[in-house]
Amino acid sequence: MPKNTNYKSALKHPIFKIISQAAENLNLESYVIGGFVRDFLLDRGEPKDIDIVAIGSGIDLATEVSKLLPNNPKIQIFKTYGTAMLRAFDLEIEFVGARKESYTEDSRNPVVENGSLEDDQRRRDFTINALALNLGEANFGDLVDPFNGIEDLKQQLLQTPLDPDVTYSDDPLRMLRAIRFATQLHFKIEPKSLASISKNKNRIKIISKERIIDEVNKILLSEKPSIGFALLHKTGLLPIIFPQLTALEGIEEIEGQKHKDNFWHTLEVVDNISENTDDLWLRWAALLHDIGKAPTKKFHKKIGWTFHGHEFVGSKMVYKLFKQMKMPLNDKMKLVQKLVLMSSRPIVISDENVTDSAVRRLVFDAGNDIEDLMTLCEADITTKNPKRFKKYHNNFKKVREKIKEVEEKDHIRNFQPPVSGEEIMAFFNLKPSREIGIIKEAIKEAILEGEIPNEYEAAKAFMLKKGKKLGLKSVG
Structure with a gap:
């Protein structure tokens, strides 16, 4: 109005x-x-x-x-x-x-x-x-x-000045613009115009990948991106642009066992994360966090449906998708890859009995992206059961508290070994060799497992002990 x-x-x-x-x-x-x-x-x-x-x-x-x-x-x-x-x-x-x-x-x-x-x-x-x-x-x-x-x-209606078949066939990018405006403005696409997008959907193939991604990014950055992705799906544009996403659609049932529809779940996750961040790349991570589930889906009689390794497969698919769509293959892509790869890690450690060492490893692996990872995992809670919803959020609250506690105590984020490679060489009068790497890795593992604190003197003592086991002699 x-x-x-x-x-x-x-x-x-x-x-x-x-x-x-x-x-x-x-x-x-x-x-x-x-x-x-x-x-x-x-x-x-x-x-x-x-x-x-x-x-x-x-x-x-x-x-x-x-x-x-x-x-x-x-x-x-x-x-x-x-x-x-x-x-x-x-x-x-x-x-x-x-x-x-x-x-x-x-x-x-x-x-x-x-x-x-x-x-x-x-x-x-x-x-x-x-x-x-x-x-x-x-x-x-x-x-x-x-x-x-x-x-x-x-x-609150979107319609074309000319016959929509003419408008969309002339410049197929206008089909994406219609969906983008419908998403941003919360307008409806006039029915004849919407039908025309479905009819002319294959014309989108003449549009450059850069132009397509520009419109998709605007949809992703809107208040409720699922409106746009549902329209892309309804009109048949989505399987042409992102077949990796539509491959997630559907619920399969074998022997009475079903899995959830990972496509519509994904759109819920994107909407959830959009309530908490305007960061485009975090929203991309939400959109792609489950893309590895289609190629890894298997049914086992004893345990039902599994998606083993979908995070690893999904992170590899992120690179291919970014390359295919001519998106930046830089630190932004690497962030999306990392978040997809680690997207299940906080869920695994959200159990009440989580150990400090599991939290240390999470913080070590996530580094400065730990907050983004937690934001993604919280957005991934789409259960409609109020008790389960509350339980999952409370568990993540505990994980956040544990992360803060471990971080304050052990300073694991952006971890640097308390004892450097140069010091190890000097202590044992070594030239560059595999033993230095073995000792550095052992110190890191001891700190992450909580065997020693992340402090210089404790790390030095552990280094001497480890060196002795390797048959090295200290010259200090």
């Missing part, structure tokens, strides 16, 4: 008067269009991106605006698309000449020719993104809405 109806008040920022003056100087009509107008009407805060349409040359208008602005900001010109962009007042402003578009079947890059404002609005993805405000001096702030986008805002 539009919250702002005084359209002229959307244009109170001084940049709009400057654009209006520049257009007057060039004898052009100009309009602000798209997301800026939509978000103003929905009272979604002040956007930092502004799209301006000129009936004429957008590049000429950008050039004239730059002349009128303090310090004459530099213009970026994209001649292929007839667009220009400049930055002013912490805003990114893009200028384009009104245009008509036509598409070929194998590309989302259109053949462009000059057109009217309505031609330009017609080529927009959705009616709510085709709303325009006049920047002309005589009609400053007047709304231009040929496709009744205001009514769609009121109805």
Whole structure:
């Protein structure tokens, strides 16, 4: 439902008067269009991106605006698309000449020719993104809405200005944008439009992986990502984009024994973690934490369904998926891999009788990512049984307390051996050799098992004892 109806008040920022003056100087009509107008009407805060349409040359208008602005900001010109962009007042402003578009079947890059404002609005993805405000001096702030986008805002509806088959086939990325907007705005996709996405789903294959991931990331960063992933699933886009996820769907029953539906469970986990963090990569870890379950699923007569090693298999799949989708193969990917690999570890040690050594090993292996790991594991609790839900959360609370207690006492996080390799070499008059590694590993294990405290003197005494067992002589 539009919250702002005084359209002229959307244009109170001084940049709009400057654009209006520049257009007057060039004898052009100009309009602000798209997301800026939509978000103003929905009272979604002040956007930092502004799209301006000129009936004429957008590049000429950008050039004239730059002349009128303090310090004459530099213009970026994209001649292929007839667009220009400049930055002013912490805003990114893009200028384009009104245009008509036509598409070929194998590309989302259109053949462009000059057109009217309505031609330009017609080529927009959705009616709510085709709303325009006049920047002309005589009609400053007047709304231009040929496709009744205001009514769609009121109805919280996403529909296309043209026949959806044309809109989605021309630029298949718009199918993902429809789902992304439905997720972000909590809007419904108009039924004919939703059916058209299913019909045109295979067209998504012409879209670059980078563009797809950009939209998926926006869905993941929304308040309730499951809305978007359920729509991707319903329309048939998800098995094309991420078959690894849809492979998790379904409940199989053999001899009366079932397993849970790991796909819908995953979406619950993503929603749960989204209530506690805006970190994109933690949300990716939640989305992928069970992907190893499909290839490791087995039924055994004695014990039922198992998914042995799914964390290890899943962590390997993370790398392949990131590579396949042209996502960053850097520390972000490594964090997701690590969290997937360790996703069951805190669950295993959440038993009341957990030992200090098990907690030390968890902290040692997780390092600075221990908080992220605990956040993921708590999000993984999706039971609908109130008693079990409370019990699991209480158990994790105990694990957190144990982690804090062990960390304060033993300083295991980012563990560095109290005795260095150089000292071991000096104590036993050794050159680099396997014995040094054996002693260092033994010291680490003794500390993690609680045999000795994480202190220099205790580690030194243990080193001497271990060296003696290896037949080494101390020269100290």
